Amino acid sequence: MAERTSPITFYRQIVAELRKVVYPTQQQLVTYFIVVMVFVLVMIGIVAGLDLAFGKAVFALFGDGSDN
Numbered sequence: 001m002a003e004r005t006s007p008i009t010f011y012r013q014i015v016a017e018l019r020k021v022v023y024p025t026q027q028q029l030v031t032y033f034i035v036v037m038v039f040v041l042v043m044i045g046i047v048a049g050l051d052l053a054f055g056k057a058v059f060a061l062f063g064d065g066s067d068n
Helices: 008-019 026-062
Strands: none
Touching: none
């Protein structure tokens, strides 16, 4: 079993790790945001298209529920 770390040492380790973090520039942040938004919109389109296709297939296979 590992030895426990004191809260002060733990805090110092957290601060030391956070100093190593490289934060993105504003331009990188904007680029990442645009890439994520495009990916999400593409995925929404794919899921919506599949939903529409499967819905039409189910209605074609089983009918629309009307007795006419």
